[in-house]
Amino acid sequence: MIFLDFFISGISLGSIYAIIALGYTMVYGIAKMLNFAHGDVIMIGAYVCFYAVSRYKLDPFIGVALAILVSTLLGIIVERLAYKPLRQAPSLAVLITAIGVSYFLQNTALLLWSSNPKFFPSIIGRGTFEFFGGKLSVSHVTILTIGTCLLIMFILSLFINKTRLGKAMRACSEDKGAAQLMGINVNATISLTFAIGSGLAAIAGALLCSAYQTLMPTTGSLPGIKAFTAAVFGGIGSIPGAFLGGLLLGVIEIFAKAYISSQLSDAVVFAVLIIVLLVKPAGLLGKHTQEKV
DSSP states (O other), rough: HHHHHHHHHHHHHHHHHHHHHHHHHHHEEEEEOTTHHHHHHHHHHHHHHHHHHHHHHHHHHHHHHHHHHHHHHHHHHHHHIIIITTTTTTTHHHHHHHHHHHHHHHHHHHHHOOOEEEEOOOOOOOOOOEEEETEEEHHHHHHHHHHHHHHHHHHHHHHHHHHHHHHEEEEEHHHHHHHHHHHOOOHHHHHHHHHHHHHHHHHHHHHHHHOOOEEEEEEEEHHHHHHHHHHHOOOOTTTHHHHHHHHHHHHHHHHHOOOOOHTHHOOOOHHHHHHHHHHHOOOOOOOOOOOOO
């Protein structure tokens, strides 16, 4: 039962990584850029949810909805002000800008909310489900996290494959120039991608803080880096790859903490990533692309 308990904990943590990784992989798949400010959007969303629930005593799910709204608007604003002017700029300039936006959001949060950790109340309480005569306990937050991840993947897959906007996003991912010639508004499509990714970041932030009951301005930094690792692990640009990479990364991290060392768990995670990329440079579900020069 201990093994199963660790496995479920890994799936729960991996579900959070997967939700965050979806934002990374969607932006990269369409805009071909790495939004390193994504982790800080997680933090902003978590703070909005925290104040809505703790200070204004709103229902937790209303708090999450407000966090999604604020994070979505923040994602659109960041894209319009910081990234849109650099659409034709070298990738290095965009990368430096993304790091700058990350530092700006993190330091703004420090000025507004200080660096003191805050107690984050659970979204649905601290209750548990008992299985096998009480030998296995699964918290309500764990069930909510896994269920939310599966629901997001299902809805996102339907959106990408069945809707007109989803087809526009796939067209921009393949060839922006050709998509524009076919009447697709590329700039609006990229803004939509940032909006969806930022909204998912808010959900991940609320679930992450609800699971660990702690919130601070650096909340999204390490999970953001690990989620980016998960996106690369599964194949950057691939939505199923982000889902698979997130789950595998969470399971590996939890088992590394349990059976190797809690201090070396991160090293084990990145070592596994290096091994996978040596065997499959494009990631588990990534596709090799050839460019003519």
